[in-house]
Amino acid sequence: MNKVNLKDKFNLFNEYWSPKIVGELNDSHIKLAKFKGDFVWHKHDNEDELFFIVKGKLLIKLRDQDIHLAEGEFVIIPKGIEHCPIAEDEVHVMLIEPKTTVNTGNVENDLTKKDLGRI
């Protein structure tokens, strides 16, 4: 049973929008990701998704609301809610979501990542 140091893990990769699995518990994965730029509007029909900001700032656009997140803050996007993450500058994010979750949800495009790496 090994502990996970977030900073150490973030030093292991540089790609944006490519979540890495760093832990699993019950039916969920803990993932780390670096974001920069605009993602894609999408929703997860069956999964609630938590975004926790480890470093930097993240805007999550909803159809009726903007959520501005800073370091030490999280938000939970409920299943079925369309959202679009936007990072003006690089941001380091911890995601908590069911193992079934695909990063682009109901959309499949160049940003879609399956078979995520484990670090």
Place this chain on the structure above:
Amino acid sequence: MNKVNLKDKFNLFNEYWSPKIVGELNDSHIKLAKFKGDFVWHKHDNEDELFFIVKGKLLIKLRDQDIHLAEGEFVIIPKGIEHCPIAEDEVHVMLIEPKTTVNTGNVENDLTKKDLGRI
């Protein structure tokens, strides 16, 4: 849909060993707790439990291993594994675990908290 700022939430309570619910997603709760002193040896028969250190240091004793956690680190204690958290000084912890989880697991004593508050 509201974001959660961990520091703001930790300012709302002072009790030790009394987790507060700050979010729910899928079948899990996100809880915040302040620990100080020794807890009790226990296990959760059906729930994996994640301890993420927001501030301070935490020792989690297992029967065959000591896990020393500092700020920005987490560990997942799998279901069925006996553990005992020990905080020499005050530590602020974020817990992620199924909604069914009772803080003292298979043990019921003065430290057992049911009907946790939501903050």
